[in-house]
Structure formats: structure tokens, C-alpha cells
Amino acid sequence: MNNQKLFRGVGVIYRYHKLNQSSCRSWRLILKPICASTEIELSNWIEEKPVTKDQPKAIFASCQKFGQGQFGRSWYSPKGGVWVSAAINIEGSFQNNAELYGLALSLALAERIEQIGVNVKIKWPNDIWIDGKKLAGVLPRLFFRGGKLRLLRVGVGLNVLNNVPKDGTSLKKITGDKKMNIGFWSSEVLFAIERSLDFLDKKSFLCRQVEKRLWSKNYIDKETGYQWDIRGIDQSGRLILFKDGKEKVLSNSI
Numbered sequence: 001m002n003n004q005k006l007f008r009g010v011g012v013i014y015r016y017h018k019l020n021q022s023s024c025r026s027w028r029l030i031l032k033p034i035c036a037s038t039e040i041e042l043s044n045w046i047e048e049k050p051v052t053k054d055q056p057k058a059i060f061a062s063c064q065k066f067g068q069g070q071f072g073r074s075w076y077s078p079k080g081g082v083w084v085s086a087a088i089n090i091e092g093s094f095q096n097n098a099e100l101y102g103l104a105l106s107l108a109l110a111e112r113i114e115q116i117g118v119n120v121k122i123k124w125p126n127d128i129w130i131d132g133k134k135l136a137g138v139l140p141r142l143f144f145r146g147g148k149l150r151l152l153r154v155g156v157g158l159n160v161l162n163n164v165p166k167d168g169t170s171l172k173k174i175t176g177d178k179k180m181n182i183g184f185w186s187s188e189v190l191f192a193i194e195r196s197l198d199f200l201d202k203k204s205f206l207c208r209q210v211e212k213r214l215w216s217k218n219y220i221d222k223e224t225g226y227q228w229d230i231r232g233i234d235q236s237g238r239l240i241l242f243k244d245g246k247e248k249v250l251s252n253s254i
Contacts, residue, residue: 010029010030010060012181012183012186013031013183013186013190014029015183016181016184027055027056027057028055028056028057028058029057029058029059029060030045030058030059030060031059031061032059032060032062033061033062034061034062034063034064034065035061036065037064037065038060038083038084038085038155039085039139039155042058042059042085045057051087051088051089052089053089056086056087056088056089056193058086058087058193059086060082060083060084061083061084062079063078063083064077064083076164076165076168077157078163079162080162081157081158081159081160081161081162082156082157082158082160082185083156084155084186084189085153085154085155085156086153086156086190086193087151087153087154088193088197089150089151090149090150090151091148091150097200097201097203098142098149098152098200099236099237100199100200101140101142102126102252103124103125103206103207104199105126105138105154105156105192105196106122106126106127106138106210107122107196107199107209107210107213108191108192108193108195108196109138109158110122110128110213111195112188112189112191112192113130113135113136113171118130118174118175119131120135122210122214122215123216124210124215124233124239124250125252126138126139130169130174131169132215133168133169134159134168134169135158135168135169135171135174136156136157136158137157138155138156139154140152140153141154141155154193156189158171158189159171160180160182160185161178161180161182171185204235207232207233207237214232214233217229218230219250228241228242228243228248229241229242229243234249236251237252238250238252
């Protein structure tokens with residue numbers, strides 16, 4: 001794959017990213033006008049050329065036909081949003097804290113969005129909510145080799161200017177800004193991915209910050225319909241629940 005083909009369509013994202021000197025990683029980016037799934041495209045790219053230590057990869061799509069959400073759900077991803085799958089080689093790093101990665105990225109993305117003055121909530125484990133509606137979703141995946149964590153992969157969907165389902169919202173709806181730049185918000189997602197790695201070395205800070213942004217004080221058990229009180233997040237990123245003198249924790253397996 002030659003450089004001209006590799007960088008076609010991503011110049012705007014690169015320009016925004018270079019404006020912020022805090023970035024220390026040299027991203028390799030591809031933008032697809034349309035694809036079935038950025039997750040599939042990324043898997044094919046990695047198979048063709050593995051991710052190196054200092055050059056993470058990300059594939060953006062203007063729209064996806066079969067975007068993936070949590071638990072195999074489809075993710076509505078029309079033109080006007082940020083739809084991206086990314087992979088970072090982290091050999092030798094974060095071996096003990098990787099289970100927190102979904103929360104770490106959710107917090108990092110929340111921080112970027114809060115910079116435009118909106119009140120962001122995190123719906124455990126990996127969704128970004130504003131005013132009770134879903135703005136963004138995070139789908140983390142861990143890849144091991146020889147018993148050691150080698151690769152962090154994540155899919156992110158962020159509603160910017162696109163139409164959304166009834167239970168969703170977008171940055172355009174929240175701010176009223178009809179001229180939001182997709183290139184800018186694509187770069188913001190990359191910065192959030194970078195920032196999330198910093199949180200993995202700060203478990204207590206991460207869990208406290210997520211607790212402050214939890215979407216609700218209650219949790220409805222989908223199997224029983226019972227309502228539990230949310231006590232917080234433990235050091236493994238699990239949701240602590242309490243009801244009738246009993247405590248239980250929910251694990252986020254990634």
C-alpha cells in the first residue's frame with residue numbers, strides 16, 4: 001500500500017492532530033467513504049501489516065453499513081458522525097490494568113467533549129450520555145499472545161452532525177452548531193485514545209472520575225427487573241451494587 005493511497009482523505013484529521021503538540025504518537029490513518037465495518041477493515045489491515053510499537057493504526061469511515069456495538073448490537077452510523085476502529089501495540093505495558101481500558105477511554109472521551117461546555121455522563125461500562133440520551137459508544141477489545149497483552153483495539157462511534165435514533169443525541173443537537181467539523185472531532189477521538197493510556201497507570205483517579213460522571217444512582221437488573229442502588233466503581237472497574245442489605249458487583253469483561 002503506497003503512501004498516496006494510505007493518506008488520501010485524512011489530511012484534515014492529520015492537520016488538526018498536529019496542532020496539538022501533546023501527541024507523541026505517529027498515527028497511520030485511512031478514511032473510507034463507506035464500508036461494511038471499520039472493525040473488519042482494521043482486521044484486514046493488521047493482517048496485511050501488523051501494528052508497530054510507535055505507530056498505532058486507525059480506520060475512519062464516513063458511514064458504515066454494519067457498524068458494531070456492544071454485545072453484537074448494530075450501531076447506526078450514517079454520514080455525519082465519527083466512526084473509527086483503532087489499534088495500539090502496547091507490548092510490555094499495562095499488563096495488570098487492561099480490564100479498565102473501556103472505562104479509561106470513556107473518561108478520556110468525556111473530557112474532550114466537556115471542553116465545549118456540556119455535562120457528560122458515563123453509562124457503565126462504555127457509553128457516553130448527555131441529558132439521558134446516547135452520544136457515543138466505545139467497544140474495547142484486548143488481544144493476547146503468549147499469555148501477554150499485545151494489542152489494544154477499540155471501536156468508537158460519536159454522533160456529530162448525523163441523524164440519530166430516538167434514544168440518541170448528537171453534538172449538533174446539543175450545541176446547535178450546524179457547522180461542526182468532522183475532521184476536528186475525529187482528531188479529538190484520537191487524542192482521547194492516547195489520553196486513555198495515561199489513566200491506566202492511575203487506577204484510583206480513574207475510578208473516582210468515572211464515579212463522578214455515572215449516569216444514574218440506580219441500576220435495573222435486565223434479567224430480574226429489580227432495581228439496585230449504585231455504590232460506585234471498584235479498583236477493577238466493576239460496578240458496585242447494593243439492595244436490601246446485599247452487595248454484588250458487575251464485571252465488564254472485555
